[in-house]
Amino acid sequence: MTRDTLRRNAAVAGFLVLLVSLTARSLILDDAPFGWGMFSRDVEYSIVYSRGGAPFTPDDLRGRALAISGAPMHTRDGVGAVRRWVRGYLRAHPGVEAELRTRVDGGPERVERLR
Amino acid sequence: MNAWDRFWEAPDDGRAVEWVRRLTGAVLILKFLGPRRGVFHVEAMLGAWTFPYVEGLPVPSAWAFARIEETMLLFGILLATGVFVRLATPLAAALLTWPFFSSQWNYLNGLWLTILTLWVLAVMPAKRRCLQLLVCVVFGSAFVWKLNGAWFSGRAIASMADAFVVPVWRLPGWLLTWPVLLLEGGFPIAVWFPRLRVAALAAAVAFCAAVEVVTPTDTFVVQVAALLAAFKTRSPAVGAGGPVPTPQPPSRSIRRASS
Numbered sequence: 333m334t335r336d337t338l339r340r341n342a343a344v345a346g347f348l349v350l351l352v353s354l355t356a357r358s359l360i361l362d363d364a365p366f367g368w369g370m371f372s373r374d375v376e377y378s379i380v381y382s383r384g385g386a387p388f389t390p391d392d393l394r395g396r397a398l399a400i401s402g403a404p405m406h407t408r409d410g411v412g413a414v415r416r417w418v419r420g421y422l423r424a425h426p427g428v429e430a431e432l433r434t435r436v437d438g439g440p441e442r443v444e445r446l447r
Numbered sequence: 448m449n450a451w452d453r454f455w456e457a458p459d460d461g462r463a464v465e466w467v468r469r470l471t472g473a474v475l476i477l478k479f480l481g482p483r484r485g486v487f488h489v490e491a492m493l494g495a496w497t498f499p500y501v502e503g504l505p506v507p508s509a510w511a512f513a514r515i516e517e518t519m520l521l522f523g524i525l526l527a528t529g530v531f532v533r534l535a536t537p538l539a540a541a542l543l544t545w546p547f548f549s550s551q552w553n554y555l556n557g558l559w560l561t562i563l564t565l566w567v568l569a570v571m572p573a574k575r576r577c578l579q580l581l582v583c584v585v586f587g588s589a590f591v592w593k594l595n596g597a598w599f600s601g602r603a604i605a606s607m608a609d610a611f612v613v614p615v616w617r618l619p620g621w622l623l624t625w626p627v628l629l630l631e632g633g634f635p636i637a638v639w640f641p642r643l644r645v646a647a648l649a650a651a652v653a654f655c656a657a658v659e660v661v662t663p664t665d666t667f668v669v670q671v672a673a674l675l676a677a678f679k680t681r682s683p684a685v686g687a688g689g690p691v692p693t694p695q696p697p698s699r700s701i702r703r704a705s706s
Contacts, residue, residue, distance in 0.1 A: 337452070340572040344455060347567070347577055351584045359591065365556040368585045369592030374606035396551045408607060437597045437606055 363412030371408050373437050378404045379418060380431040390421070397421070411436065418446050455573045463679045464574045465529070468536065470673035471564050472526025475539070478561075478666050479520040504549040515546055540565035557667030560585065564674060578677035583635035585671055586651070590631035598624050613661045630654050638678060651675055 333341075358367025379402045380387050393401050400417045407414060411434050418430050430446045507515060522539035525531050543562050552558055560581075567577045597603040601620020615623060630650055637647040652675060655668040 340455060341451075343570075343572050344577065347571060348580070351581065355584060355588045355591070358588070364592065365554065366559060367592075368556060368560070368588040370556070370589050371603070371607060371610075372592040373595060373597055373603065396554045408610065437602065 358410075358412075361412035361416075362410035363416055364409040365413060369410065372410065373408065375407050375409075375411055375414065376404060376435045376438075377407065377411070377414050378402060378433050379414075380433075382429050382431070383427055390425075393421070411442075415446065422446060455576055457576065459575050463677050464568065464578065466676035466679050467564070467578055467673060468532060468568050469527050469529060470676055471561065471568065471670070472523045472528070474561060474666050474670050474673055475519055475523025476527060477669060478558075479516050479523060504545070506549045507546055512546065512550075515542060518542060536565060537569035540569045555665060555667075557665050557670055560667065560670045560674075564670065575677050578674055579638075582671060582674035582677065583638065585674075586631045587635045590628060590635075593624075593628055593631065598628065611662050615661055627654075644678060648675055648678055 355367045358364055358369050364370065364372060379400055381390055381402065382388065389402060397417075399405055399407070400414070400421060414432065414434065418432060422428055422430060428447075431443065432446055433441055433443050435441050519539065519542060522535050522542070525535040526539065540562065543558070543565065546552055547558055547562055563581060564578065567574055567581065571577045593603070595603075597606065601622075601624050604615065604618075604620045604623050634647050634651050637643040638651075652672055655672040655675075658664060658668045
């Protein structure tokens with residue numbers, strides 16, 4: 333096997349692993365955007381942020397980030413995507429916690445605390 | 448030569464990759480020109496959190512962000528017209544990757560697909576095969592994600608009524624869900640069979656057009672449609688990775704030039 337063939341095989345194998353990993357990650361975490369899981373389920377969610385037990389409304393969310401502002405919202409990106417967005421905000425704001433309420437396709441409500 | 452090597456070393460005249468490159472350039476022009484430019488206001492792009500694991504990535508300033516958009520528009524024009532593509536393609540890939548991971552652009556799976564396409568065009572060997580597999584994975588993933596009760600029953604469309612600008616939810620749910628499932632699941636398989644390829648591609652293009660009309664996706668399906676050009680071929684045997692076509696004698700102009 334020539335060096336060129338080895339290089340090609342390594343590159344395309346890596347590419348295939350990336351594509352499969354992205355899809356698997358999205359399915360496992362229920363986080364659609366990086367695995368192209370479009371329009372799977374409707375997720376209704378709302379978020380309550382608290383600091384030291386006292387709820388507050390974030391005033392530093394702008395643009396698309398308003399999707400995690402707390403008001404009841406809908407997404408088709410999966411519950412995992414909402415968790416990722418909220419955790420991104422929490423990572424930038426130490427000491428803040430979030431209560432995430434989700435309802436998939438009009439089913440029972442699920443409550444979880446993120447920190 | 449084994450099947451793996453035959454697949455990756457299938458004859459390729461480069462035209463399909465050239466088409467994908469030009470159409471991806473057109474997607475960039477569409478993205479960065481007109482009402483969709485910037486997607487969100489520049490101020491809203493900044494001040495947000497960064498992508499997990501790359502928090503150290505510097506966020507471009509509002510001024511830099513505007514210049515990035517203008518530069519991406521220039522790269523889009525270069526790619527679409529086929530000028531300086533060897534230089535423009537990797538630069539466009541790198542320049543788009545940076546703000547994607549450092550701003551709210553990472554919400555947009557359409558941009559993510561464009562970034563992957565640009566990197567394939569820039570650095571990957573066997574570009575056509577990689578692009579073909581990429582578009583098949585997009586359809587296949589979308590299909591797997593929809594394998595749930597809400598889609599089988601048709602409830603999914605009704606629950607997403609607010610996402611559609613055309614009132615398709617008034618139609619019976621099954622009338623929309625089953626064709627979508629059939630296409631997204633069938634395309635990644637059918638497109639590899641020469642006899643089914645044209646029908647599969649036509650159905651996929653029609654599907655992309657319908658999705659863009661019914662629920663605009665901010666150039667996502669336009670990029671998917673651009674990737675379908677990776678299956679463009681003059682000879683079914685070439686696209687199928689079949690036998691190497693018989694070499695044709697050089698054209699009259701080439702003979703004249705060599706003599």
